[in-house]
Amino acid sequence: MKKIYFYILLFSTFLSLVTAIFVLVTYQSPQRVAYVNISKVIKEFELSKTYQADIEANVSKQKVFLDSMTVELSTVISELNKSSNGSASFKLIEARRDSLYSRIQYLDKAFANNNQEMLNKYNEEVFTQINQYVEEYGKQRNYSLILGAKGDGTIMFGSEEIDITDEIVVFINQAYLGEQ
Template sequence: MNRTLVLLSVVLLSALILISYIFYIQLPKVGYVNFSKVLNEFKMSKDINSNKEVYEYQKRVDSLYSSLEASNETNTKTKIMQQLIAEKNNLEILSNNLMSQELKKINSRIRSYGTDFSNSKGYSVLLGLGPDMSVISGDSKNDVTEEFISYINKRYEGDR
């Protein structure tokens, strides 16, 4: 009787260990990244923010401001003000269009690198924590933001 009880206990314990091991293996590895931080620290984002076309346009607007302040004639000031308003509007349109196009490129690149990162690190799921609240809460041990930023910046530098 004692022998049967011990044998049954060993079998049950072995089964429990086996089941636990199977469940452990099948649990997906999940990580998340702070997407706002990724976007701010991704070198491609920084490169795009230093767009030469926008910079040149901004210099023209600044020059018009200086001309406006230096002018004493009302007619000249009116003409400069009209030019300034037109140039500022054009700058805003150019800036918005470029930012929209560039954000699409950045997001596409981050997604591509994210897939590679997930595959190389064994993540079944890599979530983005952002203002849209796609992740409401997460254990900080699953936060791989810094590692992800390092990975995508190295990839970006290598892809240029």
């Protein structure tokens, strides 16, 4: 009698185990994992290109302005070299030279700080947008995990089969441009 209970218990345990394995294998959805090359995404993202053009235009304007001030400073230095040392005009020209030089240095530093702040702001906005778009992409396509490969050792290797960089670039640019 005890043997029968033992065999029934053993059989029902085995049957439960087989059923549990069957249910897990049958109904478990596969985990989708992919990665993107962050550098390429940033470089090819239209918002990045727009911001890069803004920064370059701003730096160009600043350079033109500083160059014109430097030309003016050169002119003042030439005048200073032509005037007599100790004369009233010499002291006025010398004061003008010092003032221009100080102003050029101040503006150069202010422009550099402004450009760095602009770059930081733009980078933050670009990364925020990319993260939102990648999250949206992942949810729409049922990814469990999308990793970012930065080239800094975060992901040492990734098969090209799970590299979705090009798809992400197309998706985020379409989303950014309102084409989705």
